[in-house]
Amino acid sequence: MSTPITKTSWFPAVLSFGSVFAALLLIEILIRLGLINRFIVPLPSDIAAALPRVIIEEQVFSRFLLTATEAFSASILVTVFGVAGGALLYRFRLLREATETWVAAVAAAPLVLIYPLYLVIFGRNATTIVVMGFTAGLAPVMLKTLEGLAGTRRVLINVGRSFNLTPWQQFWKILFPAALPTIFVGMRLGLIFALINIVGVEFLINFGGLGQLINELAERYDLAGTYAAISFVILISINVFILTEWLERWLRPVE
Amino acid sequence: MTLPATAPRGLRPVTMLRIAIIVVALASWEALSASGLLYRDVVPSLLAIAKALFDLLTVPDMPVDLSPFGLQGTASIPAIYWHLYVTFYEIAIGLLIGGLSGLVAGIALGSSRLLRQAYEPLLYYLGPCPKIIFFPVMIMCFGVGPGSKVAMGAISCFFPVALNVAGGMREIDRVLIQVGRSFRANTWQMVTKIYLPAMRHPIINGIRIGLGVCLIGTLLAETKLSNSGVGFLVIQAYSLFNMPLMYALLIVLFVIAIGANTLIGKLGGLDDIKRR
Numbered sequence: 001m002s003t004p005i006t007k008t009s010w011f012p013a014v015l016s017f018g019s020v021f022a023a024l025l026l027i028e029i030l031i032r033l034g035l036i037n038r039f040i041v042p043l044p045s046d047i048a049a050a051l052p053r054v055i056i057e058e059q060v061f062s063r064f065l066l067t068a069t070e071a072f073s074a075s076i077l078v079t080v081f082g083v084a085g086g087a088l089l090y091r092f093r094l095l096r097e098a099t100e101t102w103v104a105a106v107a108a109a110p111l112v113l114i115y116p117l118y119l120v121i122f123g124r125n126a127t128t129i130v131v132m133g134f135t136a137g138l139a140p141v142m143l144k145t146l147e148g149l150a151g152t153r154r155v156l157i158n159v160g161r162s163f164n165l166t167p168w169q170q171f172w173k174i175l176f177p178a179a180l181p182t183i184f185v186g187m188r189l190g191l192i193f194a195l196i197n198i199v200g201v202e203f204l205i206n207f208g209g210l211g212q213l214i215n216e217l218a219e220r221y222d223l224a225g226t227y228a229a230i231s232f233v234i235l236i237s238i239n240v241f242i243l244t245e246w247l248e249r250w251l252r253p254v255e
Numbered sequence: 256m257t258l259p260a261t262a263p264r265g266l267r268p269v270t271m272l273r274i275a276i277i278v279v280a281l282a283s284w285e286a287l288s289a290s291g292l293l294y295r296d297v298v299p300s301l302l303a304i305a306k307a308l309f310d311l312l313t314v315p316d317m318p319v320d321l322s323p324f325g326l327q328g329t330a331s332i333p334a335i336y337w338h339l340y341v342t343f344y345e346i347a348i349g350l351l352i353g354g355l356s357g358l359v360a361g362i363a364l365g366s367s368r369l370l371r372q373a374y375e376p377l378l379y380y381l382g383p384c385p386k387i388i389f390f391p392v393m394i395m396c397f398g399v400g401p402g403s404k405v406a407m408g409a410i411s412c413f414f415p416v417a418l419n420v421a422g423g424m425r426e427i428d429r430v431l432i433q434v435g436r437s438f439r440a441n442t443w444q445m446v447t448k449i450y451l452p453a454m455r456h457p458i459i460n461g462i463r464i465g466l467g468v469c470l471i472g473t474l475l476a477e478t479k480l481s482n483s484g485v486g487f488l489v490i491q492a493y494s495l496f497n498m499p500l501m502y503a504l505l506i507v508l509f510v511i512a513i514g515a516n517t518l519i520g521k522l523g524g525l526d527d528i529k530r531r
Contacts, residue, residue, distance in 0.1 A: 011369070011373075012369060012372030012373040013373070015369070015373040016373040016374060016376070016377060019373070019374070020377075040395045040396055041395075041396075094268055094269060094272055095272065097269045098269045098272040098273045098276065099273075099276070105513050108467060108512075108513065108516050109509055109512055109513055110467065110470055110471045110474065110508070110509075110512050112471055112475065113471070113474055113475070113478075113486070113489065113505065113508055114505060115478075116478065116489055116490055116492070116493035116501060117493075117501060117502075117505065119493060120294075120297055120493060120496070120498065120501075121293070121294075121297055192383050195385075196383060196384070196385040197385075199385040199387075199388060200385045200387040200388070200475065203385075203387055203388055203390070203479075204387065204475065204478065204479055211385075211388065214388050214391065215391070217391075218391030218394075223395070226391050226392070227392070230388050230389065230391075230392065233384070233385070233388055234381065234384050237380075237383065237384045237385070238380040238381075238384070241380055241383060242380070
């Protein structure tokens with residue numbers, strides 16, 4: 001007996017892409033029929049046609065590199081300070097008990113709203129954007145590092161002790177490698193938070209890479225270009241998430 | 256020997272450390288403010304911030320028409336309450352629209368394997384994208400007024416609610432579903448009698464995350480283009496370089512955001528789950 005088409009492995013993907021394509025086609029038809037105002041929603045075919053123009057004329061790749069550099073700088077800062085902060089909380093139990101709830105509260109707080117404060121302190125430049133990304137990503141990395149270190153199996157710690165390892169060796173030879181998969185989950189979260197905030201602040205302060213591009217095109221009332229730039233940013237974001245997810249899976253030990 | 260029921264105890268070391276951290280932080284702030292190392296007013300004194308906070312919350316500087324309340328004349332209130340009302344209104348409507356549509360989408364995704372395989376990856380990858388980039392589209396569709404902020408709030412909170420509900424649907428005990436089916440419950444009865452009660456915690460958790468991102472989406476939109484709301488006040492304080500006021504506004508915002516987050520967690524019994 002043959003497998004029903006809906007049970008095949010490729011059908012969900014076809015349905016997913018087919019639905020998106022059908023929705024775009026429907027919007028195209030509705031706009032052409034005048035049921036959707038084309039001065040509010042441009043034709044999907046116009047957006048597709050605008051994509052090469054936006055990529056070439058608006059120097060998308062140099063903007064992408066700028067955003068990527070900002071995100072990379074913020075990620076480095078987040079990793080260094082987040083892992084160090086998490087390790088510090090793990091090392092000093094009292095400090096951990098006193099501040100862990102604060103760090104968790106900071107992680108849940110709408111930190112991006114302090115961007116006007118950073119504008120005043122650092123000015124309208126890349127530093128503001130990088131520091132904003134760093135601020136947003138720090139707490140998750142700290143918490144995940146702490147979680148990873150605290151979750152190290154007792155037997156591994158005892159093995160380290162039986163070899164009379166110094167605290168420094170115990171950290172680098174036992175604790176850190178054992179906590180690495182969880183730390184990487186935190187780094188991934190930190191990178192995603194940083195990236196979201198970096199693109200958002202670029203858009204809000206009209207400075208930098210891809211976020212600024214969307215703002216500029218919107219201010220020029222280049223509708224098709226704006227939608228094309230938004231689509232481009234979404235595609236980039238999705239690819240970054242997939243890449244980090246792949247890296248995380250690669251780092252995770254086989255269960 | 257019996258100890259008295261309320262034996263006097265000193266402060267716990269954790270509490271003492273917390274107090275010490277707060278005192279050191281405040282003292283460092285005050286020292287930095289007095290040192291002049293940073294630009295003037297970037298780090299205002301704590302007294303200036305406290306005064307700005309007090310004025311913000313108590314000084315009536317906005318006339319309000321009392322006729323809608325059946326009274327004659329006008330009264331003055333601190334303007335912050337009007338702006339808070341606008342922001343709350345936008346967030347509440349955004350949360351309602353985004354939350355309900357997320358709930359429906361989540362139930363649909365969670366109840367069908369095919370729909371989940373086809374559409375959940377779309378939501379999963381679109382969810383973390385920076386939503387503020389959709390703001391130009393929202394302005395074109397809903398104008399520069401509260402409509403575009405509500406839309407930003409709704410689109411922000413849709414994804415976490417939908418994904419949490421879809422995940423919660425999959426975690427429902429199969430026995431409960433079979434009991435509902437054996438009673439020949441229709442779709443509406445299944446949703447209201449089985450799915451929703453069984454998914455209380457994932458829904459509350461989704462709403463909690465949704466509220467956080469809805470708040471961010473709405474307030475960021477207000478900072479970008481608005482003439483009312485707390486986000487507008489923050490960006491206005493930046494434009495006027497009124498730093499004490501900006502700090503006071505940020506304190507109000509963070510207290511509200513963290514308070515709402517904690518309240519929803521407590522109301523939804525999320526703390527009980529963690530303690531169990």
